[in-house]
Amino acid sequence: MNFDQATFELPRHLQALMQREQAGSTPATTGLPRRSFLKLGALSGFALGAFPLGTLAQDAAKPAGLKPTQQPSAFLHIAADGSTTITINRLDFGQGVQTSLPMILADELGADWSRVNSVHGSNDPAYVDPLFGMHITGGSGSIAHSYTQYRELGARARAMLVQAAAARWKVEPGSLRTQNGRVIGPAGQQLGYGELAEAAMALPVPTSVTLKDPKDFQLIGQPTGRLDAAAKSSGHQDYGIDVRLPGLLTAVVAHPPVFGARLQSVDDGAARAIKGVKAVLRIPADRGGEAVAVLADGYWAAKQGRDALKLAWDSSAVEKVDSARQLAQYRALATQPGPRRFDADVSGLDKAPHQISAEYVFPYLAHAPMEPLNCTVRVEAGKAELWVGTQMPGLDGLAAATVLGLPPQNVQVHVQMAGGGFGRRAIPSSDYVVEAAQVAKAALAAGISAPVRLLWSREDDIKGGYYRPMHLHTARIGFDGQGRIQAWDHVIVGQSILAGSPFEPMMVKNGIDGTAVEGMKEPYEIPMRLTVQHPKVNVPVLWWRSVGSTHTAFVMETLIDEIARTTRQDPVAYRMKLIGEQHPRHKAALQLAVDQSGYGKKKLAPGRAWGVAVHESFNSVVAYVVEASLKKGVPTLHKVTAGVHCNRVINPRSLEAQVQGGALMGLSMCLPGAAITLKDGQVEQSNFGDYAVPRITAMPQIAVHTVLSDDAPTGMGEPGLPPLAPAFANAVARLSGKPVRELPFKQG
Missing domain, CATH: 3.30.365.10 (Aldehyde oxidase/xanthine dehydrogenase, molybdopterin binding domain)
Structure with a gap:
C-alpha cells in the first residue's frame, strides 16, 4: 500500500467511536487543540486503533519526550546469561523481518548475534509504525520505516549499558567500548551485557544518541541466515x-x-x-x-x-455478479466521461503516423496464503x-x-x-x-x-472475498517512426479498494483511488490523459501484493515494448531514451539486469527470446531480463535476471528470497486458471484444483543482483512482483508476433 504523507481528520464514525468509548468522561477530542487531534489521525486514520483511548488524552498532556516507539525496554530484553530477545513491531508472514529488524538493532547494540532471538509484538502503542502512527505491516514499509527507529533503539540501549559499566568501574563512559555483547574497559576489563542489563535498564533513556558510521556495521549488509529457519525447516514453527x-x-x-x-x-x-x-x-x-x-x-x-x-x-x-456481464459493463463504462488523473492534450492522436489501440483485462485474484x-x-x-x-x-x-x-x-x-x-x-x-x-x-x-x-478451510479462503479487483484498461497511443509518443489516451475501470474505508479521506482524490493508478506513466515522460472509473460491485476487494502495480506495470511495460517493436528499436535502448535523466535508479537497475543477463551479447538457445521490464513500486525499482520459449502455444519461463535498486540492503539473503517470491507470485498471474470468476453472484473457484498457483516445476532460474547504495533502505516485500509478468509477456510477444493483452495468458 502506498500512503500519501498528508495529515487528515479521522473519519466521522471513528471519531464517534472515540467519543462513545469515552462516555462518562471528557471525550478524546475535547480539550485537545485541533492541530494536535489531527496529528493523531495523520497518515493512517487508525491512530485510535493503535492506542488505548484513555492513553491518547493522557499522553497529550505529558511534556514532550521519548515516544513509546523509542523506548528500548519495549523492544529489548537481555537475560542474565546474556541471551538477547528483540521484539519486532511487524507481522512476519514469510518476508523475513523477524531477522532483518533484529539485525538492525543488534548491530547498533553491539550484541552477540549468536545469542539473539526475536518475538512478535502486540497491539501495544510501542509497536506502531513510527511513520504512520498505527499498527501495520504493509506497503513494504517494515524496514523502510523502522530502519532509523531500530538503529536508535539499539544505540540507546548500548549507551545505557556503557553508562552502567562506567558507574561500576568509576570511569568515564567515553573510555569504554563494546564488542560482541560485552563492554570493555580502558584496562581491558570486561562485563557481559547480561551482567549489566538490570542496572542499565534502570537508568534514564538518552533522548539523543550517536549512530554508528555505516563503515563499522558488523551485521547490516551481511548475508545472514534467518532466525526462524531451523523451526520452519523442521516443522517446529508454530503459526x-x-x-x-x-x-x-x-x-x-x-x-x-x-x-x-x-x-x-x-x-x-x-x-x-x-x-x-x-x-x-x-x-x-x-x-x-x-x-x-x-x-x-x-x-x-x-x-x-x-x-x-x-x-x-x-x-x-444483493447484487449477483456475473463475470461475463461485468466485463461488458466495464467496456461500456470505459467509453463514458470520468475523473482524470492526468489530462494531457490528446487531440493529435488520430494524426500520428503510428497508432496502437489496446484493451487489457485483469481478473479478480485471491490471496491464497498457505495458512488459511x-x-x-x-x-x-x-x-x-x-x-x-x-x-x-x-x-x-x-x-x-x-x-x-x-x-x-x-x-x-x-x-x-x-x-x-x-x-x-x-x-x-x-x-x-x-x-x-x-x-x-x-x-x-x-x-x-x-x-x-x-x-477457515482452503475453500472458505478462496471463496471468502477481498480479492485483487478486476480491471479493464483501454489505451490509444499515437507515435512517430522514432517512437516519440505524441498522445496517449488511457482509461482504467475497476473497483476502488479504499472507498468506504478509513483510508478514503487521504487516498481517494477527485474520485480516484490512488492505489488504482500507481505506476501509471512513470518513469516515462509522456503526454497521457488518464480517465478512471470506479464502479460499485458486490464483490469485496482489497490490496494484493504490490496493489495497483499488479496491473499498471503490465500495461505500461507491454505497451512501451510494443512501441519499440513497432519502430524496430531495441527495447532496452528505447526505455533508456524514454526514461531520460530524471530517474537514475530505474536506469541503474535496468542496466544491471542487462549486464548480468548477457542480454544482447550471448546467443540464446533456439526457440527462446528475451523479455524486458522495469518498474518502481514502494520506492524500490526492480528490472527483469527474462528468457522464455513458446512451444505449441504454451509459454515457458526459463530464466530471470533481476536488477534491484532498494538503496542499502539489510540482509542480502532476505532480499534475494523476496525477489524470488515476488517473481514467482508475478508468474502466478500468467498461469491459465489464475482467476476468480463469478456466476449468479457465487465464486466459481474453491481450491487449488481450480484456482492455479505455480508448482515447483514452473519455477525458473532466478539470479538477483542489487545496485550498491548507502542511502536509507526502501521496501522489498512487494516490488519484486510487478515487472515479472510484463517481462514474460514481452518475450512471448517477440516469439508469437502478437502482443499479450490479458492475464492470465491464453494458450493455443
Missing part, C-alpha cells in the same frame, strides 16, 4: 492456526454463498447430533449478511457439523485476548472490542507468525477477526465460556 489453549473449542462457519446474503431458514438438527459438536450459532456476517457457526471439540467435528447444516439463503437484496485465515479469542473477566497473525493488530483489537462491548484497552492482541497473507491479513473491516469475536460473543450468550478458535 496462528496452531494456537492451543485449555478447553479450546474450534469454530467453522457457513458463509453466505452470495456476498451479503441473509438466512431464510436453518435446520441444524443433523449438525447438533454429530459427536463433538457443542453448539450451532447464528451470527452476523461480513457486508451485512448472516452466517452459521458450528462450535466443536476440534476442526473435523466442526466441519462435519457445518456440512450437515441445511440452510436456505435469501440473496434477493484463523483467529483465537478468549474472553474472561471483562477482558479479551486474541491470538492472530494480523497485519493490523491495533485495528483488529479495536474491532474485536467493539463486537465484544469492551473498552479497547481491555483487548490484547498477541501477534502470531503467519503462513503468508499478501495483504489478506490487513483488512479495514477486520472481517475474520470480527467473525471470531462474533462467535465468541454468541458462545458466551449460550453459556459457553471456553476460548474459541475460528478456522
Whole structure:
C-alpha cells in the first residue's frame, strides 16, 4: 500500500467511536487543540486503533519526550546469561523481518548475534509504525520505516549499558567500548551485557544518541541466515492456526454463498447430533449478511457439523455478479466521461503516423496464503485476548472490542507468525477477526465460556472475498517512426479498494483511488490523459501484493515494448531514451539486469527470446531480463535476471528470497486458471484444483543482483512482483508476433 504523507481528520464514525468509548468522561477530542487531534489521525486514520483511548488524552498532556516507539525496554530484553530477545513491531508472514529488524538493532547494540532471538509484538502503542502512527505491516514499509527507529533503539540501549559499566568501574563512559555483547574497559576489563542489563535498564533513556558510521556495521549488509529457519525447516514453527489453549473449542462457519446474503431458514438438527459438536450459532456476517457457526471439540467435528447444516439463503437484496456481464459493463463504462488523473492534450492522436489501440483485462485474484485465515479469542473477566497473525493488530483489537462491548484497552492482541497473507491479513473491516469475536460473543450468550478458535478451510479462503479487483484498461497511443509518443489516451475501470474505508479521506482524490493508478506513466515522460472509473460491485476487494502495480506495470511495460517493436528499436535502448535523466535508479537497475543477463551479447538457445521490464513500486525499482520459449502455444519461463535498486540492503539473503517470491507470485498471474470468476453472484473457484498457483516445476532460474547504495533502505516485500509478468509477456510477444493483452495468458 502506498500512503500519501498528508495529515487528515479521522473519519466521522471513528471519531464517534472515540467519543462513545469515552462516555462518562471528557471525550478524546475535547480539550485537545485541533492541530494536535489531527496529528493523531495523520497518515493512517487508525491512530485510535493503535492506542488505548484513555492513553491518547493522557499522553497529550505529558511534556514532550521519548515516544513509546523509542523506548528500548519495549523492544529489548537481555537475560542474565546474556541471551538477547528483540521484539519486532511487524507481522512476519514469510518476508523475513523477524531477522532483518533484529539485525538492525543488534548491530547498533553491539550484541552477540549468536545469542539473539526475536518475538512478535502486540497491539501495544510501542509497536506502531513510527511513520504512520498505527499498527501495520504493509506497503513494504517494515524496514523502510523502522530502519532509523531500530538503529536508535539499539544505540540507546548500548549507551545505557556503557553508562552502567562506567558507574561500576568509576570511569568515564567515553573510555569504554563494546564488542560482541560485552563492554570493555580502558584496562581491558570486561562485563557481559547480561551482567549489566538490570542496572542499565534502570537508568534514564538518552533522548539523543550517536549512530554508528555505516563503515563499522558488523551485521547490516551481511548475508545472514534467518532466525526462524531451523523451526520452519523442521516443522517446529508454530503459526496462528496452531494456537492451543485449555478447553479450546474450534469454530467453522457457513458463509453466505452470495456476498451479503441473509438466512431464510436453518435446520441444524443433523449438525447438533454429530459427536463433538457443542453448539450451532447464528451470527452476523461480513457486508451485512448472516452466517452459521458450528462450535466443536476440534476442526473435523466442526466441519462435519457445518456440512450437515441445511440452510436456505435469501440473496434477493444483493447484487449477483456475473463475470461475463461485468466485463461488458466495464467496456461500456470505459467509453463514458470520468475523473482524470492526468489530462494531457490528446487531440493529435488520430494524426500520428503510428497508432496502437489496446484493451487489457485483469481478473479478480485471491490471496491464497498457505495458512488459511484463523483467529483465537478468549474472553474472561471483562477482558479479551486474541491470538492472530494480523497485519493490523491495533485495528483488529479495536474491532474485536467493539463486537465484544469492551473498552479497547481491555483487548490484547498477541501477534502470531503467519503462513503468508499478501495483504489478506490487513483488512479495514477486520472481517475474520470480527467473525471470531462474533462467535465468541454468541458462545458466551449460550453459556459457553471456553476460548474459541475460528478456522477457515482452503475453500472458505478462496471463496471468502477481498480479492485483487478486476480491471479493464483501454489505451490509444499515437507515435512517430522514432517512437516519440505524441498522445496517449488511457482509461482504467475497476473497483476502488479504499472507498468506504478509513483510508478514503487521504487516498481517494477527485474520485480516484490512488492505489488504482500507481505506476501509471512513470518513469516515462509522456503526454497521457488518464480517465478512471470506479464502479460499485458486490464483490469485496482489497490490496494484493504490490496493489495497483499488479496491473499498471503490465500495461505500461507491454505497451512501451510494443512501441519499440513497432519502430524496430531495441527495447532496452528505447526505455533508456524514454526514461531520460530524471530517474537514475530505474536506469541503474535496468542496466544491471542487462549486464548480468548477457542480454544482447550471448546467443540464446533456439526457440527462446528475451523479455524486458522495469518498474518502481514502494520506492524500490526492480528490472527483469527474462528468457522464455513458446512451444505449441504454451509459454515457458526459463530464466530471470533481476536488477534491484532498494538503496542499502539489510540482509542480502532476505532480499534475494523476496525477489524470488515476488517473481514467482508475478508468474502466478500468467498461469491459465489464475482467476476468480463469478456466476449468479457465487465464486466459481474453491481450491487449488481450480484456482492455479505455480508448482515447483514452473519455477525458473532466478539470479538477483542489487545496485550498491548507502542511502536509507526502501521496501522489498512487494516490488519484486510487478515487472515479472510484463517481462514474460514481452518475450512471448517477440516469439508469437502478437502482443499479450490479458492475464492470465491464453494458450493455443
